[in-house]
Amino acid sequence: MIDVSALVSAIGLLMDPFTLTLLVFGIVVGLVIGILPGLGPPIAIALALPFTFYMDAVPSMVLLLGIYSAAIYGGSISAIAVGIPGTGAAIATVLDGHNMFKSGNGGEALGFSLTGSIIGGLFSAVCLMLIAPLLADLAVKFGPREYLAISVFGLIVVVRVAGKSLSKGLLMGGLGIFLTTWGLDELNGTERYTFGSYYLYEGLPLVPFLVGLFAMSEVLIGAERATRKVDFSTESLSVKLPGFKTLLRMKDVIMRSSLIGTIIGIIPGEGAAVGAFFAYSEAKRRSKEPEKYGTGIPEGIVAPETANNATVGGALVPTLTLGVPGSPAAAVLLGALLIQGLTPGPKLFSEEPELMYAIFLGLFLINILMMFIGLVAIRFAAQLIRVPTAIIVPTVLFLSFVGIYSVSNSFFNVGVMLGAGILGYVVRKLGYSIAPLSIGFVLGPILENSLRQSLTIADGSFAEFFNTPIGIIIYVALALTILWGPLMARLRG
Amino acid sequence: MLTQRTANLIFVLFIMLACGYFAWVAEGFITSGLLASSGLPSKFFPQLLLSLTAICAVIVGVLYLHRGDAGDAGETVFENGAEARRGLLMLVVAIACYFIWREIGFLTMAILIGPASLLAMGISKPMMYFVVLMITAVVTTVFTYGLRIQLI
Numbered sequence: 001m002i003d004v005s006a007l008v009s010a011i012g013l014l015m016d017p018f019t020l021t022l023l024v025f026g027i028v029v030g031l032v033i034g035i036l037p038g039l040g041p042p043i044a045i046a047l048a049l050p051f052t053f054y055m056d057a058v059p060s061m062v063l064l065l066g067i068y069s070a071a072i073y074g075g076s077i078s079a080i081a082v083g084i085p086g087t088g089a090a091i092a093t094v095l096d097g098h099n100m101f102k103s104g105n106g107g108e109a110l111g112f113s114l115t116g117s118i119i120g121g122l123f124s125a126v127c128l129m130l131i132a133p134l135l136a137d138l139a140v141k142f143g144p145r146e147y148l149a150i151s152v153f154g155l156i157v158v159v160r161v162a163g164k165s166l167s168k169g170l171l172m173g174g175l176g177i178f179l180t181t182w183g184l185d186e187l188n189g190t191e192r193y194t195f196g197s198y199y200l201y202e203g204l205p206l207v208p209f210l211v212g213l214f215a216m217s218e219v220l221i222g223a224e225r226a227t228r229k230v231d232f233s234t235e236s237l238s239v240k241l242p243g244f245k246t247l248l249r250m251k252d253v254i255m256r257s258s259l260i261g262t263i264i265g266i267i268p269g270e271g272a273a274v275g276a277f278f279a280y281s282e283a284k285r286r287s288k289e290p291e292k293y294g295t296g297i298p299e300g301i302v303a304p305e306t307a308n309n310a311t312v313g314g315a316l317v318p319t320l321t322l323g324v325p326g327s328p329a330a331a332v333l334l335g336a337l338l339i340q341g342l343t344p345g346p347k348l349f350s351e352e353p354e355l356m357y358a359i360f361l362g363l364f365l366i367n368i369l370m371m372f373i374g375l376v377a378i379r380f381a382a383q384l385i386r387v388p389t390a391i392i393v394p395t396v397l398f399l400s401f402v403g404i405y406s407v408s409n410s411f412f413n414v415g416v417m418l419g420a421g422i423l424g425y426v427v428r429k430l431g432y433s434i435a436p437l438s439i440g441f442v443l444g445p446i447l448e449n450s451l452r453q454s455l456t457i458a459d460g461s462f463a464e465f466f467n468t469p470i471g472i473i474i475y476v477a478l479a480l481t482i483l484w485g486p487l488m489a490r491l492r493g
Numbered sequence: 494m495l496t497q498r499t500a501n502l503i504f505v506l507f508i509m510l511a512c513g514y515f516a517w518v519a520e521g522f523i524t525s526g527l528l529a530s531s532g533l534p535s536k537f538f539p540q541l542l543l544s545l546t547a548i549c550a551v552i553v554g555v556l557y558l559h560r561g562d563a564g565d566a567g568e569t570v571f572e573n574g575a576e577a578r579r580g581l582l583m584l585v586v587a588i589a590c591y592f593i594w595r596e597i598g599f600l601t602m603a604i605l606i607g608p609a610s611l612l613a614m615g616i617s618k619p620m621m622y623f624v625v626l627m628i629t630a631v632v633t634t635v636f637t638y639g640l641r642i643q644l645i
Contacts (some may be wrong), residue, residue, distance in 0.1 A: 054640060165564055167556065171508070171549035178515070178542040190522050190535035193515070216587070223583035224576040226614035394610035394625050397587060398603070398632055401594070406642040411595050418591050422584065429580075430501050431565050448538045455533055 003353045010357030013058045014365065022059050026066025027366060027373050033067070034074020035384050036392060040087035041071040041272070041329035042438075043218055046211040047396065049336055050403035057340045058358045064336050065359065066366050068329055069121055069312050072272050073370060076113040076305055077378060078385050080106060089272030089308035092280040096293065096300025103296055107240040112298045114374045115242055116254065116305035121367035123258035123306075124265060124313025129360045131266070132349075135321040138470075139346035144453035145465055147322070149474035151447045154268030154324050156478055159436045169436045172427065176440025177447060179204055186445070187452060199412040207335045208404045208417040209441060213434050214332070216421020219397045221428060226390045239378050242298070253283050253299050254306055261307030265314020267481075271327040271435065272308040279307030313363055320356070321346055324443065328435050331442045339407070494569040494577075498557050505554040512547040516540050575615070582613035599644045603629050 013019060026048075033044035044067045052060030075087030080097035093113060100109035142150075155177075159169035182193040183203025194200040247254065257279035264275035283303035284293040293300050315326030316333075323344035325331035337344050342352060349356050404417045424434050458464030466472055519536040556562070571577035586609045594602035607625035616622075636642045 051640070165553065165556070167549045167552040171546055171553060174542050174546035174549060175508075178539060178546060181539040181542065185522075185535040188535060192522055192535055192539060193518065219587070220580055220583050223610070223614050224571070224580040226579060226616065388621070390611060390614050390616045390621055391624055391628070393583070393614065394607045395628050395632075397590075397610060398606050398629055401590070401602075401606070402632060402636050402642075402644065405644070406636055406640060409643070411591075414591060414594075418587060421587070425580075425584065426504070429570050430504050431497055431568070451538065452533050460533075 003357075006353035007357050009354045010058075010361060013354060013358050014062070014361055016059070019059045019062055022055075022063040023066050023362065023366060024369060024373070026063040027070040027370055028377070030067035030070025030072075031074040031077075031373065031377065031381050032384055034071035034087055035077050035381055036387065037078055037084045037385075039071075039218060039392070039396070040075065040089070040214075041068050042210070042214045042332050043396075044068070044071040045329055045332040045336070046207075046214050047399055047403060049207055049211065049332065049339065050406050052336055053339055053407050057337075057342060057352070057355050058362075060336060060340060061355065061359055062362045062366075064333055065312075065362055068333065069309065069363070069366050070370055070373075071329075072308050072312060073114070073117040073121075073305070073374070074381070075308075076117070076301075077110065077382050080109045080113060080301070081382055082385055084385075087272070089276050089311075090304070091273060092276040092304035093301055095280075096296050096298075099294070099296030100298075100301070105296070107238045108242070108298070109296075109301055110239045110378055111241045112301040113305045114239060114371065114378075115247065116257070116302040117309040117374075118367050118371050119254055120258050120261050120306035120308070120310035121312060121370070122364065124262045124310040125360065125363040125367065126313075127262045128313040128316050128363065132317050132321050132356075132360075135317060136346040136349040139321050142322075142346070142470065143468070144450040144457065145468045146470045146474070147446055148450035148454050148465065149468075149471040149478075150268065150318075150322055150324055151443045151450060153474050153478045153481075154318070155436070155440060155443055155447070157267055157481055165431075168432050172432050172434070173436035173440040176437040177444040179209075180441055180444025181448065186449060199410075204416055204420075204441075205413055206338060206442070207332075207407060208413040209420045210332050210335055210438060211400055211404055212417035212420025212422075213424040213438055213441075214328070215396055215400045216417060217424030217428055217434065219393050219400070220421065220425040222389050222393045222396075226388070226393060239375050241375070246298070250299060250302055252286075253303050256282060256286075257303045257306035258310045261310025262314040264307070265311030265326050266317045268318045268322075268324045268326055268439075271315075271329070272311040275311040275314075276304035276308040279303045309367075316359070316363075320344055320348060320359070323446065325439060328438050331438050334442060494571060494573070497565045497568045497570060498561060500570045501557050502554060505550040505557075508550040509547050509554075512543040512550070516543045519543070579614050583610060586610050586613045603633055603644075 030044055033039045045064050048064060048067055052063060072087060072089050075085055075090030076093045076097065079085040079090040079093040080101050083094055083098035085091045085094055097109045097113065100106065155173050159166065159173050180203060182200055184201050185192055260279045260282060261275040264278055280303045283299055284290045287293065287299065311327065315330040318324045318326045319330040319334055325334050334344055342348060400417060401414055404413050407413060428434060454465055519539045522535045590602050590606045593605060607629050608622055611621055611625060633644060637644055
């Protein structure tokens, strides 16, 4: 049922000039950060988090969603123009996008990427509007066993897709969850790993940890390659939008990629990069001319770009309804809700209906405005690829320091950010992915509480974990997710 | 150059030692009351996670010891000496700036952070130093006067 008064109130909140300004600002900032290689959506959102501390929930979420959507799209601009993906989500776009650019069709390539991103974003916004309230209604009935199953699902899935080595991914996931056990035990007040410091009573703070993990580690890695030069021609950077007939010809690719992106986004832990690759490989597999993929064809841009932006709305489904982030960027977004004093979960829909409607409608508005901003700003924004890393590195470092300090005027938080940054840097250099670490850090408290509560309910019996229909469905889905790839490979010989 | 194999073996050794230490610390948790019927003390979950992490560390270690790699054969931690120097010097700058801010004050840190970062990265163009200092000034102004954060 649509709560009309909440919907009207949400429209009013969205149409507020300050909120609209933030929305546009968010798109521009997201676009800029997405273009800069290395700085992806999680970093973009993390850097903006401290600013949201002083805002109401609707403007802050609109700002962050604008950044999130635009940063994913922005990554395609550098992927097309210089062959360096601005974000992981744009890696699949490099193959065909850069080849089109090199053959003098850069404008068309940018047009396909923009159109695909907008369609994918709008499609997932519709899905979010339709699925999230239904899932929230269902999630109200969830108990600790169901939350345990969902958390295990999210963690295992992200570990699987996060890197070359499963054991390395699990190690990171375990480490991330372990770090959430620091502080007072929520169930009985026991001090755990506080080392006599009252700062640690509430555990390691989420936002500084995530900012450190993403932004600080990128600063250190960016410093290593600070002297590398990027140059490109701006001649074919005027966006040329594809015609209706062209889009109609690609309707199957667009629809399939939108669906793939949204579903991949909904699965906890999977991100835009996975969605983009999956959509690209599916488009290639179903094509009558698969050999043309990678040589510079529009379908090779439309498929990944539609899918990666479709993951945004998809990722928000578990984040908002269950408090389980759909991607690392959504994990940081979850931190923004916590900063606002809101607890993501099914109750958010009954307690904050205006915010929920504002998020749904805001996502629509963001995608529509992104079309116009993209058309006008691409040529100028693309120049940012030339900004030397040596300028970006100290700027991000200083912004991270000041931003984190400003959240609670605490040097402890800055210290946590620095520590998380060093940890992130070390593990990234050793070939570990930080995605399981960040998702583990977000899911840790849910996992521990649901595990212990489940055991309490079940009188200590682990078998009782499976005595729940929803839990069984989730565990079966997890088993299918794990076994699907090898099974299909075997069937195909 | 430091190979992934050597670095990862040192890392997993460190992780295993850390797991042992934290598991030992967990033994000392003073629990005010056990959970009603499950009897799960506060140390249960951290120790479970530490066991899982340690097992994974052992598997990673075994992979590097026996197979020689974990999907990164022949790779090194840093591409070359210059990259290693820049990354590690930047790390020193970040840590030093944190302590300078805490012990001396924000202004000193704000003035030093940009130039020190550029020095760490081996940048010598004066224009870069000017731009970075300008950005620092703008960010400070926004936070101090725009957001009214007491930085100075």
